[in-house]
Amino acid sequence: MFKRAKQNRVFQDVVEQIQDAILTGKLPPGSKLPAERELKEMFNTSRGTLREALRVLEQKGLIEIKLGVNGGAIVKQIGTDPLMESLALLIQSGNVSLAHLSEFRIKIEGSLVELATERATPQDIEKLEQMQARARHCYDTRDWENFLKTDEAMHTYIGTMTRNPVFQFVQKSIHDNIHRYYQDFLPMNRERTLENLTDFDKIIAAMKSKDGAAASAIITDHVQRFHDKMTGKHP
Amino acid sequence: MFKRAKQNRVFQDVVEQIQDAILTGKLPPGSKLPAERELKEMFNTSRGTLREALRVLEQKGLIEIKLGVNGGAIVKQIGTDPLMESLALLIQSGNVSLAHLSEFRIKIEGSLVELATERATPQDIEKLEQMQARARHCYDTRDWENFLKTDEAMHTYIGTMTRNPVFQFVQKSIHDNIHRYYQDFLPMNRERTLENLTDFDKIIAAMKSKDGAAASAIITDHVQRFHDKMTGKHP
DNA sequence: AGATCAAAATGGTTTAACCATTGGGCAGAA
DNA sequence: TTCTGCCCAATGGTTAAACCATTTTGATCT
Numbered sequence: 001m002f003k004r005a006k007q008n009r010v011f012q013d014v015v016e017q018i019q020d021a022i023l024t025g026k027l028p029p030g031s032k033l034p035a036e037r038e039l040k041e042m043f044n045t046s047r048g049t050l051r052e053a054l055r056v057l058e059q060k061g062l063i064e065i066k067l068g069v070n071g072g073a074i075v076k077q078i079g080t081d082p083l084m085e086s087l088a089l090l091i092q093s094g095n096v097s098l099a100h101l102s103e104f105r106i107k108i109e110g111s112l113v114e115l116a117t118e119r120a121t122p123q124d125i126e127k128l129e130q131m132q133a134r135a136r137h138c139y140d141t142r143d144w145e146n147f148l149k150t151d152e153a154m155h156t157y158i159g160t161m162t163r164n165p166v167f168q169f170v171q172k173s174i175h176d177n178i179h180r181y182y183q184d185f186l187p188m189n190r191e192r193t194l195e196n197l198t199d200f201d202k203i204i205a206a207m208k209s210k211d212g213a214a215a216s217a218i219i220t221d222h223v224q225r226f227h228d229k230m231t232g233k234h235p
Numbered sequence: 236m237f238k239r240a241k242q243n244r245v246f247q248d249v250v251e252q253i254q255d256a257i258l259t260g261k262l263p264p265g266s267k268l269p270a271e272r273e274l275k276e277m278f279n280t281s282r283g284t285l286r287e288a289l290r291v292l293e294q295k296g297l298i299e300i301k302l303g304v305n306g307g308a309i310v311k312q313i314g315t316d317p318l319m320e321s322l323a324l325l326i327q328s329g330n331v332s333l334a335h336l337s338e339f340r341i342k343i344e345g346s347l348v349e350l351a352t353e354r355a356t357p358q359d360i361e362k363l364e365q366m367q368a369r370a371r372h373c374y375d376t377r378d379w380e381n382f383l384k385t386d387e388a389m390h391t392y393i394g395t396m397t398r399n400p401v402f403q404f405v406q407k408s409i410h411d412n413i414h415r416y417y418q419d420f421l422p423m424n425r426e427r428t429l430e431n432l433t434d435f436d437k438i439i440a441a442m443k444s445k446d447g448a449a450a451s452a453i454i455t456d457h458v459q460r461f462h463d464k465m466t467g468k469h470p
Numbered sequence: 471a472g473a474t475c476a477a478a479a480t481g482g483t484t485t486a487a488c489c490a491t492t493g494g495g496c497a498g499a500a
Numbered sequence: 501t502t503c504t505g506c507c508c509a510a511t512g513g514t515t516a517a518a519c520c521a522t523t524t525t526g527a528t529c530t
Contacts, residue, residue: 007302009512009513009514010513010514011290011513011514023324023327023328035479035480035481036480036481037479037480037481045514045515046514046515046516047515047516047517048283048286048513048514048515048516049513049514049515051283051287051481051482052286052287052290052513055246055287055290055291055294056290056291056294059290059291059294059295060294060320060321060324061321061324062324065481066480066481066523067480067481067482067521067522067523068479068480068481068521068522068523068524069478069479069480069481069522069523069524069525070479070480070523070524070525071479071480071481071522071523071524072480072481073481077330078324078325078328078330079330080321080325082317082321082324083318083321083322083325085295086295086296086315086317086318086321087318089258089295089296089297089313089317090313090315090318092258093258093313095312095313095314095400096400096401100399100400100401101401103350103399103401104399104401104402104405107343107346107350108342108343108346110346111342111343111345111346115338115342164335164338164339165330165331165335166331166335166336166338166339167339170339170405244481244482244483245482245483246482246483270510270511270512271511271512272510272511272512280483280484281483281484281485282484282485283482283483283484283485284482284483284484286512286513287482289512300512301492301511301512302490302491302492302511302512302513303490303491303492303493303510303511303512304491304492304493304494304509304510304511305492305493305494305510305511306491306492306493306510306511306512307511307512308512
């Protein structure tokens with residue numbers, strides 16, 4: 001019949017008011033909030049309490065705080081950073097294992113490539129081919145570090161080709177979190193890089209012929225092989 | 236050559252130390268931190284600064300703070316709540332649309348059901364059939380509210396059948412965030428509920444015969460139809 | 471003009487006090 | 501004895517005032 005009376009901590013009220021103003025666009029990204037000593041007056045609270053509210057907003061990724069004169073709280077463009085951090089916490093806590101993540105990635109990357117193939121423009125294909133050429137050059141000159149960077153950039157670019165930020169975020173967060181823990185076990189040798197090159201050749205070819213199913217199958221297999229190698233070395 | 240010297244705000248150092256202790260298991264879930272006035276001495280800092288650190292840890296979902304005597308900061312089991320909150324922020328900010336979410340859901344739910352089918356135990360099937368019976372009873376008595384609850388419970392249960400928390404989290408967060416904004420447009424009528432019942436009949440049958448591809452196709456179509464109806468009413 | 475330094479604005483930290491909530495214990499009534 | 505009501509102490513929540521650290525601005529000197 002009755003709901004529990006709301007526990008009202010002052011700083012939470014401040015957080016809600018500012019967050020509301022940001023989400024409704026009254027405080028657009030890039031705009032600066034008044035100085036702490038002014039805000040304190042506006043909210044009729046103490047500086048300590050106000051600062052607790054700012055800490056929360058900062059942690060949520062809604063504002064960024066700069067030092068010095070003309071410093072202060074600046075409204076940020078909302079991004080995926082806090083999401084990534086939370087995910088990393090989940091993984092580090094052991095509530096989610098790398099095997100779980102990897103399994104998920106294997107499934108999702110197939111769908112992602114399929115969607116990317118459907119929506120690929122000629123410019124996209126061209127861009128991918130340029131990147132693939134760069135990767136091949138790295139292979140020829142045995143520049144493994146840049147090969148890895150290019151490889152990652154290609155995966156990321158395929159993510160943007162979906163034109164769907166959810167796929168992009170999920171791919172990036174899964175990829176980052178897997179590699180953060182696996183990179184020590186990444187043996188970069190001729191064999192593996194060549195395999196990578198061949199796979200991407202096939203994927204680009206499948207995309208060119210608009211064969212989403214084929215592209216999906218290739219990348220699924222590609223990611224699966226990576227998964228097997230890593231779990232083999234790190235059981 | 237040199238990295239920028241780290242901006243060391245005192246409260247950040249406190250956050251890191253406590254977070255470290257939690258993640259390494261030195262502070263297991265359920266354990267209680269010392270009182271603020273003790274922690275303040277241990278870290279050799281002021282209470283205000285210490286409280287800023289606690290606010291951050293609270294926002295990260297690592298601790299929970301209780302009031303009164305015997306109150307204090309209690310280490311929480313790390314869960315998906317902060318992740319869900321960040322995702323909700325992204326959606327509310329307009330950086331991610333419901334169409335994006337829904338498209339993602341259509342893809343992921345298929346993979347999820349496929350995996351669930353592979354791993355379904357006879358007990359799982361039995362559980363699903365019980366829930367389906369309950370849903371049918373709700374349909375017969377026109378109890379739409381409980382029908383919806385049962386429907387959601389079945390989706391969630393299929394998520395747990397994957398035995399992979401990543402699938403479970405992604406499914407739950409996507410589902411929650413879609414329904415939070417769509418529920419006003421949910422017309423619960425005989426036709427739609429019957430359709431739901433029929434779909435689940437088919438899915439359970441496919442699971443029984445271990446036909447993951449079929450189960451996947453059915454649920455994908457199911458979710459797609461939901462998506463079309465919602466976007467039709469709310470373009 | 472350019473270099474140098476001082477001042478002011480602003481976030482970061484400290485201190486000390488008081489308020490609010492909660493749980494436990496104690497005294498008195500039933 | 502047992503229940504009720506009250507008070508007390510521990511603990512988080514809030515306030516106030518001061519000082520420190522960083523950074524920009526601009527005035528001054530060369």
